[in-house]
Amino acid sequence: MTSTSPPTLLRIRGLRKQFGTNEVLKGIDLDVHPGDRIAVLGASGSGKSTLLRCINFMEMPSAGTIELAGQAIGSALPQRHDGTQRRYTEAELTRVRQRAGMVFQQFNLFPHMTVLGNVAEGLRTVQRMPREAALEKARSQLARVGLAEKADEYPARLSGGQKQRVAIARALAMEPELLLFDEPTSALDPELVGEVLRVIRALAQEGRTMLLVTHEIGFAYHFANRVLFIADGVIHESGTPDEVLKHPREKRTQDFLARHNEFSF
Ligand SMILES: Nc1ncnc2c1ncn2[C@@H]1O[C@H](COP(=O)(O)OP(=O)(O)OP(=O)(O)O)[C@@H](O)[C@H]1O
Ligand SMILES: [Mg+2]
Numbered sequence: 285m286t287s288t289s290p291p292t293l294l295r296i297r298g299l300r301k302q303f304g305t306n307e308v309l310k311g312i313d314l315d316v317h318p319g320d321r322i323a324v325l326g327a328s329g330s331g332k333s334t335l336l337r338c339i340n341f342m343e344m345p346s347a348g349t350i351e352l353a354g355q356a357i358g359s360a361l362p363q364r365h366d367g368t369q370r371r372y373t374e375a376e377l378t379r380v381r382q383r384a385g386m387v388f389q390q391f392n393l394f395p396h397m398t399v400l401g402n403v404a405e406g407l408r409t410v411q412r413m414p415r416e417a418a419l420e421k422a423r424s425q426l427a428r429v430g431l432a433e434k435a436d437e438y439p440a441r442l443s444g445g446q447k448q449r450v451a452i453a454r455a456l457a458m459e460p461e462l463l464l465f466d467e468p469t470s471a472l473d474p475e476l477v478g479e480v481l482r483v484i485r486a487l488a489q490e491g492r493t494m495l496l497v498t499h500e501i502g503f504a505y506h507f508a509n510r511v512l513f514i515a516d517g518v519i520h521e522s523g524t525p526d527e528v529l530k531h532p533r534e535k536r537t538q539d540f541l542a543r544h545n546e547f548s549f
Contacts, residue, residue: 291317291318291353291354292315292316292317292351292353292354293316293317293318293320293352293353293461293462293493294314294315294316294339294350294351294352294384294462294493295314295315295316295349295350295351295354296312296313296314296315296339296348296349296350296351297313297348297349298311298312298313298347298348298349299311299312299313299314299335299338299345299347299348299349299350300312300345300346300347300348300517301331301334301338301343301345301346302346307346307517308331308334308517309331309334309335309338309345309346309517309518310516310517310518311348311517311518312335312348312517312518312519313519314512314519316462316493316495317493318491318493319491319492319493320493320494320509320510321488321492321493321494321496321507321508321509321510322494322495322496322508322509322510322511322512323496323497323498323504323507323508323510323511323512323525324336324495324496324497324498324511324512324514325497325498325499325501325504325511325512325513325514325528325540326512326513326514326515326520326540327515327540330514330515330516330517331514331517332466332497332514333466333467333497335514336386336464336466336495336497337386338350339384339462339464339495340380340381340384340385340386340464341357341372341377341380341381342381342386344372345370346369347369349370352380352383352384352461352462353461357370357372357376357377357380358370358371358372358376359371378410382406382410382411382458382459382460383460383461383462384460384461384462384463384464385455385456385458385460385462385463385464386455386464386465386466387448387451387452387455387463387464387465387466387468388451388466388468389466389467389468389470389471390471391439391444391447391448391450391451391471392451393439393447393450393451393454394439395438395439395440396438397438397439398435398436398437398438399426399431399434399435399436399437399438399439399442399450400419400422400423400426400435400436402439402450402454403422403425403426403450403453403454403457404418404419404421404422404457405454406454406457406458407421407422407457407458410458411458421457422435422453422457423435425453425454425456425457426450426453428453428456429449429450429452429453429456429483430449430479430483431446431449431450431453434446434450443476444471444472444473444476445472445476445477445479445480446479448468448469448471448472448480449479449480449483451468452468452480452483452484452487456487461493462493462494462495463487463492463493463494463495464494464495465484465494465495465496465497465498466497467497467498467499468480468484468496468498469481469498469500470498470499477500481500481503484496484507485506485507488507496508499544501529501541501544501545504525504529505525505529505530506525508525509524509525510522510523510524510525511523511524511525511527511528511529512528513528513532513534513536513537513540515536515537515540520534520536520537521533521534521536521537529541
């Protein structure tokens with residue numbers, strides 16, 4: 285690496301993931317630099333969620349390496365395998381999951397905890413922050429997503445858009461270096477999509493590093509500085525939003541976009 289190259293926040297090499305005999309990811313190579321906003325597109329079942337889940341080790345990669353800020357996660361087991369399989373410690377994975385925060389399609393809030401409790405939970409149990417400090421930090425994160433007044437509500441009494449903003453506040457509370465969004469708006473009624481996309485856009489303007497799986501092609505175009513199209517377990521095409529979304533080179537990408545634009549006029 286020369287001194288002029290930008291630092292790499294996330295470096296993925298040869299990432300493979302199989303479930304039984306179903307090999308979903310067949311060798312993903314990806315470099316993410318600080319401030320990158322990467323939109324990930326692909327057909328249903330192409331492995332987009334699996335990729336995000338491998339990046340924060342909710343799924344264990346079958347092969348390949350993932351480095352965060354120059355540090356490879358896990359250690360190789362060359363004596364037992366082909367050198368690509370790795371061993372991970374729980375403490376290490378807990379740290380990685382804080383550094384790469386995930387926001388899910390279905391929010392995944394704890395229903396028995398208040399909104400404030402949900403946002404403070406990771407601060408208390410994972411970061412071992414004292415109660416008052418955790419609650420104060422949680423309150424400030426709720427304010428960032430415009431939900432300060434909902435702190436004492438339970439998730440069941442919120443709209444989907446509000447639930448998703450709580451989930452974003454919860455992820456932000458851990459001060460992640462990287463945010464992973466897995467179709468954060470696809471469970472929402474159309475009129476609630478905008479409020480969540482506005483929060484994500486504000487995070488982009490702060491210069492946060494993000495990977496976003498989405499079917500909102502128009503949003504991806506304006507949000508991303510790089511777009512990946514995943515097919516057959518690999519990054520089939522990548523480039524700027526103009527390159528991939530307006531002038532795709534690959535037929536698979538063209539067909540995918542044509543299907544997505546079928547009903548837009
Ligand atoms: N835990 C699992 N166990 C077994 N198979 C799985 C598991 N998770 C995902 N898969 C399989 O991996 C493939 C890719 O799934 P994944 O959820 O990553 O796709 P996706 O691109 O996110 O799709 P969608 O757009 O529908 O969300 C699918 O064939 C799926 O059935
Ligand atoms: Mg998915």
